[in-house]
Amino acid sequence: MHPLRAYIGIGSNLDDPLAQVRAALQALAALPASQLSTCSPLYRSVPVGGPPGQPDYLNAVAALDTRLSADQLLRALQAIEAAQGRVRELRWGPRTLDLDLLLYADLVRDDAWLTLPHPRLQERAFVLYPLHDIAPGLELPGGGMLSKLLLKCPPQGLERLDSPTIAGTIKPPVPTP
Numbered sequence: 001m002h003p004l005r006a007y008i009g010i011g012s013n014l015d016d017p018l019a020q021v022r023a024a025l026q027a028l029a030a031l032p033a034s035q036l037s038t039c040s041p042l043y044r045s046v047p048v049g050g051p052p053g054q055p056d057y058l059n060a061v062a063a064l065d066t067r068l069s070a071d072q073l074l075r076a077l078q079a080i081e082a083a084q085g086r087v088r089e090l091r092w093g094p095r096t097l098d099l100d101l102l103l104y105a106d107l108v109r110d111d112a113w114l115t116l117p118h119p120r121l122q123e124r125a126f127v128l129y130p131l132h133d134i135a136p137g138l139e140l141p142g143g144g145m146l147s148k149l150l151l152k153c154p155p156q157g158l159e160r161l162d163s164p165t166i167a168g169t170i171k172p173p174v175p176t177p
Contacts, residue, residue, distance in 0.1 A: 001067050002067075003033075003034075003035070003065040003066055003067050004065070004066060004067075004104065004105040005037070005063060005064070005065055005103075005105060006063070006064045006065075006066055006070075006073060006101060006102075006103060006104045006105070007061055007062070007063055007064075007102040007103040007131060007134075007135070008028065008061065008062045008063075008064060008077065008099055008100065008101060008102060009059070009060075009061055009098070009099070009100035009102050009118070009126075009127050009130075009131075010024050010025070010039075010059065010060045010061065010062060010097075010098070010099060011045075011057045011058065011059045011095070011097075011098040011100075011126070012024075012057065012058055012095065012096060012097050012098065013047065013054060013055045013056060013057040013058070013094050013095065014055070014094050014095060014096045015085065015096045017055075017057065017058040018042075018058060020058075020084055020096055020097050021042065021058055021060060021097075023084055023097075024080060024084065024097055024099060025039055025060075025062060027080040027083070027084075028062055028064055028080070031064070031066065031068065031073075031076055032068070033066060033067035033068055034064055034065065034066035034067065034068060034073075035064070035065045035066075036062060036063075036064055037062075037063040037064060037065050038062070038063045038134050039060055039061070039062045039063070039134070040060045040061045040062070040130035040131070040133040040134045041060070041130065041133060041160055041161060042058055042059070042060050042160075042161040043058070043059045043060065043126055043129060043130055043158055043159060043160050043161065044056050044057070044058060044059075044158070044159040044161060045057045045059050045125070045126040045156070045157060045158050045159070046156070046157040047094075048124065048126070048156075050094070051094075054094045055094065057126065058161075059126040059127070059130060060130050061102065061127065061130040061131045061133075061134060063134055063135065070101065070104040070107055070109070070114060070116065071113070071114065073101060073104065074101050074113070074114055077099040077100075077101060078099075080097070080099055081095075081096075081097050081098070081099055084096050084097040085097070086098070100118055100127075101114070101116065101118065102117060102118045102121055102127060102131065103116065103117050103118070103121075103138075103140065103141070104116050106141045107141065108141045108142055116141075117140050117141060117142070117143060121140070121143075122140075122143055122149050122152075122153070123153065124153070125153050125154065125155050125156045125158045126156075126158055128146065128149055128150055128153050129150070129155065129158055129160070131146060132146055132147065132150055
């Protein structure tokens with residue numbers, strides 16, 4: 001099987017969000033049968049939904065070339081979240097780490113386990129803008145051109161951070177003998 005391109009949304013607003021995002025990228029880079037291709041710049045966003053008074057989020061989108069199936073990748077993402085202290089208590093509540101499988105090649109799927117493309121992708125500036133940074137010509141399966149979706153999605157308090165990209169700080173995993 002040739003590697004397929006998956007896009008993963010990354011978000012954190014608890015326990016040193018920058019360190020959480022960096023650790024998540026390190027974990028993505030270490031996934032078996034996968035290679036972290038690139039990561040968007042960081043964005044700061046106000047929480048969407050959930051309880052009032054949450055801290056702002058740090059968000060990014062990563063591109064991953066993988067031979068893992070969509071199901072295997074989703075399980076791996078949930079394991080990374082759990083390893084970084086993610087507790088699923090409150091929908092859209094604060095969290096140490098949120099990893100969303102946004103797109104998996106051109107797969108369209110909607111079942112109890114997984115919906116692809118991600119069901120709210122087209123409404124979320126904190127996903128669309130960083131995704132556009134790394135894949136400006138992307139066409140979403142059944143959703144049209146990413147550049148056209150951006151025109152319908154105002155920044156909604158989104159702030160691109162002028163820090164250097166964090167993808168360059170990720171070291172490839174060291175093979176074990």
